[in-house]
Structures are given as structure tokens and as C-alpha cells.
Amino acid sequence: MESDRSVADLEVFLADRGDQLLRTAVLLAGSREAGEDLLQAALERLLRHWRRIDGNPEGYLRRTLYHVAADSWRQQSARRRQLRLFWSGASAAVTDPYAEVEARDSLVRLMRQLPPRQRAAIVARYWEQLSEAETATVLGCSVGTVKSATARGLRRLRELSGPSGEQEDVAGRPSAREQLT
Amino acid sequence: MNIEERLRADMDQSTRDIYLPDGLALKAYRHSQKRRATVRTATATGAVTVLAAGTIAVAGATGAFSSAPAKPTTVLVSKIESALAPASISKLIGHTRMVFPAGTAIEPFPGGMGGPHGSAAEASRWSVGYTVGWAYGKYSKLAAYSASGRHVFDVAMRIDNGIVTSTAVIYGSRTWWSGTSAVNTAGQSGCDEGDNVRLPGGSGNPWPAFIRSQLACGAYAVAGHQMVDGVDALKLAGPYFSLWVDPSTYLPLELSGGPMQWYFQWLPATKANLAQLNEQVPVGFQQVSPPARP
Numbered sequence: 321m322e323s324d325r326s327v328a329d330l331e332v333f334l335a336d337r338g339d340q341l342l343r344t345a346v347l348l349a350g351s352r353e354a355g356e357d358l359l360q361a362a363l364e365r366l367l368r369h370w371r372r373i374d375g376n377p378e379g380y381l382r383r384t385l386y387h388v389a390a391d392s393w394r395q396q397s398a399r400r401r402q403l404r405l406f407w408s409g410a411s412a413a414v415t416d417p418y419a420e421v422e423a424r425d426s427l428v429r430l431m432r433q434l435p436p437r438q439r440a441a442i443v444a445r446y447w448e449q450l451s452e453a454e455t456a457t458v459l460g461c462s463v464g465t466v467k468s469a470t471a472r473g474l475r476r477l478r479e480l481s482g483p484s485g486e487q488e489d490v491a492g493r494p495s496a497r498e499q500l501t
Numbered sequence: 502m503n504i505e506e507r508l509r510a511d512m513d514q515s516t517r518d519i520y521l522p523d524g525l526a527l528k529a530y531r532h533s534q535k536r537r538a539t540v541r542t543a544t545a546t547g548a549v550t551v552l553a554a555g556t557i558a559v560a561g562a563t564g565a566f567s568s569a570p571a572k573p574t575t576v577l578v579s580k581i582e583s584a585l586a587p588a589s590i591s592k593l594i595g596h597t598r599m600v601f602p603a604g605t606a607i608e609p610f611p612g613g614m615g616g617p618h619g620s621a622a623e624a625s626r627w628s629v630g631y632t633v634g635w636a637y638g639k640y641s642k643l644a645a646y647s648a649s650g651r652h653v654f655d656v657a658m659r660i661d662n663g664i665v666t667s668t669a670v671i672y673g674s675r676t677w678w679s680g681t682s683a684v685n686t687a688g689q690s691g692c693d694e695g696d697n698v699r700l701p702g703g704s705g706n707p708w709p710a711f712i713r714s715q716l717a718c719g720a721y722a723v724a725g726h727q728m729v730d731g732v733d734a735l736k737l738a739g740p741y742f743s744l745w746v747d748p749s750t751y752l753p754l755e756l757s758g759g760p761m762q763w764y765f766q767w768l769p770a771t772k773a774n775l776a777q778l779n780e781q782v783p784v785g786f787q788q789v790s791p792p793a794r795p
Contacts, residue, residue: 328638330526335775338521346519347512356522363529427508428515446505447512478504 329370330363330377337378341385347443348389350432361388386444386458390436430480431473437465438473445470523771527592593752593767594774595636602760605629607645609656611680611791612665614643626673629653635777637770642778657780660684667791668780677782680791692718708753712746715739729754730764 334341345362346355362384366377373380431439437459444455445466455466601607606627608617617627630648634641642657656669668679692715715721716737724738727745734745734754742758756763768774 327526327530328640330530331770331775332637332640332778334521334526335772336779338525338772339519342521343516343519346516352519355519356525359521360525360529360532363526364532367530426515427504427511442508443512446508474504474508477508481504 327367330367333377341378341381344382344443344448345385345389347428347431347447348385348440358385358389383458383460386440387460389440427477427481430477433480434473434476437461437469438476441466441469442473442477521772523769527770592770594770594777595634596766596768596774597632597634597636598764599632599634600762600764601629601631603630603648607632608792609645609654609667609669610682610794611667612658612682612684612794614656615794627653635774637775637778640778642780655780657778668782669791670780670782670786674789675783675786676789677786678789678791682794692720709751712737712744712751712753 342355342359345359346352349355349358362381365384365388366373366381369380370377431442434442440459441455444450444458445452450458452463452466452470455470456463459466606617606624607614607629608627617624628647629645630650632643632645634643636642639660640658642655644655645653647653652672654669654671654673656667658665658667660666663684664681665684666679666681668677670677712721721737721739721744724736724743726733727736728734729745732747732754735748735751737744737746742756744753745755745757746753750767752767753763753765755765
């Protein structure tokens with residue numbers, strides 16, 4: 321009965337806030353399918369700790385979303401490293417020049433190429449419009465880390481989006497040293 | 502446009518058409534259950550709360566009682582036990598439309614509704630012709646309208662550990678209040694022998710237990726078949742109410758007693774249907790103290 325109540329509570333909560341949370345998950349994960357999987361994984365964690373959560377579950381769910389996203393990125397990154405051992409050189413052969421052109425149209429697509437923390441910081445700051453302190457709480461890191469991750473993420477997006485992106489914000493252009501990081 | 506603005510615009514654009522699919526919470530729940538080393542039986546008791554949790558005291562709710570019905574058969578009770586298996590009803594949202602006779606006035610209070618406070622003139626602002634209700638799990642919401650369709654009030658309730666938290670929005674005065682009370686179980690159990698109007702109430706789907714108990718004690722009995730909303734419904738007659746149930750589920754389709762009529766629909770727990778349970782206080786409405794229970 322307790323479990324049923326949990327699901328009912330969650331369904332009612334998601335009817336109100338689910339769309340926004342799924343959109344955040346899609347941006348964090350990089351695709352619709354991966355976003356749904358990410359949100360479902362976060363919901364599973366939420367259900368496991370349901371009894372200990374007092375009040376609105378949104379804060380807990382949001383933090384979990386970012387943490388699960390980081391976990392899955394770490395796992396994917398490890399898998400990719402393993403695959404490279406077997407498929408070295410294969411990635412160059414499948415590069416599609418037209419896909420590259422299309423990717424320039426959307427910074428969201430380019431965000432997939434960012435490291436996990438940078439992507440999360442950008443989603444939190446520019447999609448959810450959280451402050452640097454709020455972003456630090458959600459990501460479980462310091463404000464300084466949020467600042468540097470956001471700056472590096474933006475810088476990388478400027479580079480990836482081509483010369484026009486850089487020209488539009490000359491003041492934010494990275495130094496030679498920063499480009500290497 | 503700088504890169505931050507482009508980023509916001511692109512994120513808006515790319516997520517604009519993304520909406521949460523139905524059933525994700527249930528999917529997550531089922532998946533989390535599979536992960537547990539010990540498999541627990543989901544007891545899926547009660548998913549649908551009574552129309553308005555607690556008691557519903559309605560002006561003009563008295564009326565002539567019908568004669569005592571015949572005793573039900575054991576076979577029928579057994580069949581209903583089977584049809585009312587928890588899994589078949591636990592994920593349905595109860596949607597109801599209640600129609601009241603002219604002159605009915607109802608005021609919400611923490612934990613229920615009842616005859617309004619104050620003078621006749623004061624009571625006239627609580628004139629209600631019909632209500633539309635939604636209920637699921639421990640949540641319920643009821644919207645009340647005048648006979649001409651004017652929105653009179655909404656009241657949303659949630660039951661936790663025997664406590665009802667109610668939030669009401671009063672449209673005429675542009676006010677709202679929130680209050681708590683203990684669940685009132687008076688009149689919700691025992692055999693209906695005509696001395697008291699008994700309706701199921703409280704958290705969970707109260708109808709299975711109610712129908713089962715009333716048939717078992719002989720208060721209700723089968724009184725034939727009638728078509729209700731395209732369904733060849735089974736009519737159960739009690740001392741005050743007549744209840745028409747879907748023979749495939751034994752969930753109520755219609756309830757009639759005295760001058761009042763209830764019409765039921767049992768809907769899937771889709772996101773759109775669940776959203777009906779969320780009460781939003783309109784901008785600009787002023788919070789006031791909840792009224793005392795009448």
C-alpha cells in the first residue's frame with residue numbers, strides 16, 4: 321500500500337513538473353530516448369528514498385538527475401575507452417561532413433561534445449537559470465568549479481560553432497593557455 | 502546575439518515539443534521493484550479515493566428509504582471479490598459528476614463540505630448545481646459550479662496518516678484557504694440499514710470494500726439490469742442509494758439517492774488526467790483563514 325501511494329504521489333507530482341524535468345534530462349543526456357532513461361533512473365532512486373524525503377521531491381529529484389547523468393557519462397566514457405582499443409582508427413572513417421555542417425546549426429548538438437561537468441553546468445545555468453550557488457548545490461561542487469566549468473563549456477562551444485561564434489563575443493575569447501585545457 | 506542567448510534559444514527550441522510520456526513513474530517503480538533482492542507482492546490496495554475525502558454532508562440529503570432488500574447470494578459476493586481484484590482497479594482515476602437539486606448550497610471546510618454558514622443571503626453565494634470530481638490514491642479534487650455553470654469553488658484534498666489537508670479556492674470572493682483535519686470516518690462503515698446515509702470514504706479506492714460489505718450484510722441486493730452509459734449495468738439496491746455497477750469490474754457507474762445523482766467514469770492514470778488533481782491558486786487571490794466545520 322505504501323508503494324502504491326508512492327507511485328500515486330509521484331504521478332501527481334510529475335503531472336505538474338514532469339515535462340520540465342524531462343526537458344532538463346534530455347539536455348543533460350543528449351537525446352530524447354537517453355533523457356527518458358535518465359529521468360526514469362532518477363525516479364527509481366527517488367522511490368528508493370521516498371520515505372526519507374520530506375516535502376517537495378523536486379529538489380532531490382533534480383540533484384539526482386544531475387548525479388545520475390554524471391554517473392552514466394562516466395560509465396559511457398569508460399566503455400568508449402575500452403572500445404577504442406578494438407576499433408582504433410574506425411571513427412575517422414565514419415565522419416560525415418554534412419553532419420558537421422548540420423551540427424553547427426544547433427549549440428545543443430554541440431553540447432554533446434562537452435565533458436559531463438561542463439555540460440551540466442551549462443544546462444543548470446542557462447536552461448534552468450540557476451545561480452552559480454544553486455548550480456554548485458545541484459552539482460555537488462564549489463562555486464569556483466561551477467564558474468570554471470561554465471566558462472570552459474562556453475569557450476568550447478564558441479570554438480565548435482565556428483568563427484562566427486567567436487567573433488560575436490570577442491571579450492570572452494580564450495587565451496592560448498586556456499585553449500589547451 | 503551572444504553565445505549565451507543563442508544557447509538559451511537553442512535549448513528552448515530543441516525541447517519545445519518534449520512532453521513526459523504517461524506511465525513513467527509506474528515504469529520506474531516496477532523497475533526498482535525488480536532490482537530488489539526480495540520480491541514483494543504489490544498489494545495494490547486502493548488507488549482511487551472517494552470523490553471528496555472525508556464526509557460529504559449535503560443540504561437536502563434526506564429522503565425516503567426503500568424497503569429492505571433481499572440477502573445477496575454467496576456466489577455474487579464471490580464474483581464481486583474476483584472482479585474487484587486490486588490490480589484491476591488500482592491504476593484508475595475516479596471521475597465523477599454529481600448533480601444536485603435546485604436550492605442546494607454547499608460550502609467547503611477542511612476535510613469535507615457541508616451546509617454553509619451564515620444567513621440565507623450568505624448561503625446563496627454557495628449555491629451549487631453540480632460538481633466535477635477527480636480522485637486518485639490519496640488525492641482528490643472537486644470543482645463546484647452553479648446550475649448556470651458559474652465556477653463557485655474548487656477543493657483539493659490529500660490524506661496522509663489519517664489527516665486530510667484541504668486547499669480551497671473560492672472564486673466569488675477571489676480568496677483561498679488551506680487547512681487540515683482528521684479523516685472523519687463516521688457513516689463510512691457498517692451495514693447501511695437505513696438509519697444513516699453511508700458512503701465509502703477515506704484514502705484508497707473505497708468502493709470494493711463498501712460494495713463487498715454492504716452485499717455481505719444484506720444492505721444491498723441485486724435488483725436487475727439497466728443500461729447505463731452504454732453498459733448493461735447491474736443494479737444494486739440499498740436502503741437509501743441505488744448503485745449501478747459495471748458487471749465486468751463491479752466499479753460504480755451511477756449512484757442515485759433521493760434528489761442527488763452521481764455519474765462515474767473510471768479513467769486511466771494518464772498525465773492529462775492526473776494533472777486534474779493539481780490545484781493551482783489563481784494569481785491575485787487572497788489567502789484567508791479556513792472556515793470552521795459546521
